[in-house]
Amino acid sequence: MKKKKAKEKIKARSVPFSQTRTRHASETAEDYVEAVMDLIDETGECRVLDLARFFNVSHVTVSRTVKRLNDQDLLLTQSYKPIELTEKGYKLAKKSKKRHEIVLDFLIKLGVDKANAEIDSEGIEHHVSSKTLDAMKRFLK
Amino acid sequence: MKKKKAKEKIKARSVPFSQTRTRHASETAEDYVEAVMDLIDETGECRVLDLARFFNVSHVTVSRTVKRLNDQDLLLTQSYKPIELTEKGYKLAKKSKKRHEIVLDFLIKLGVDKANAEIDSEGIEHHVSSKTLDAMKRFLK
DNA sequence: CATCATCCGTAGCCATTGCTACATTTGTCC
């Protein structure tokens, strides 16, 4: 057995994990801007408590995250005022929502029931490369 | 526009996000036990530094995580000794590895190149319900 | 068996994301 040689090759396999960590880091931003866009679209405005109910977390968690996304130039916030999207945030929201819809439609066409497809697509969407997204689009056609 | 009615329905959409958070919580455990199994299989033993290279993180991050998984009865550790799997850890590793392989094979059969399929499957695997996994298996046949 | 490189543990820092408890602001209703 070439077990010493095997040990030397371990580092080469770390790329997917590094990439997955990077993707997890943008996941909150993607979910939040998409939620803000949808809530404004559907109810006319987006409030801290709307997001808290939407994500099923406390208003404190939302308030803190919204402040960070404001610092990252994705959201616009003022105390006790509705939350708005920046241009940058709006672009990310459109892109994320489109990708999310493709993943959801793909799972349904694959034969997954709607309830499970909605749950799974909420996580899967953040781990889909442009190559995989293209493959899903081809399958949908 | 029925915007007040729209606000009332928001909470109903939180289920996928709650589920996604639950899945993220088990992600590290799944990746670790799978890695320990593979490293023992390929190199004869699994050391803290092997995992650090495998995941591309510091040995400190690995050491802390391994200790927690030991407390969760998934891994067996002693200071300065190789890391072993418990029965529970081994079962989780087998199940996770099988699921991971199905997701990877599925993406490749869908038309994704191997490099991207390996990256994407590393994240997607943790967000695949048994229903979606079944749909992927059907597609592979 | 002494030395030295490697491995691993500990201390302590930071960021993120969850929470409860409490304070403040805002808006509504009389």
Next chain:
DNA sequence: GGACAAATGTAGCAATGGCTACGGATGATG
């Protein structure tokens, strides 16, 4: 306008998962 309810902010705690710096343990080599 005052009172009350709802919305939002703030303080502070915990768990997780990154990191560097440092020191002790282990094992290989001469």
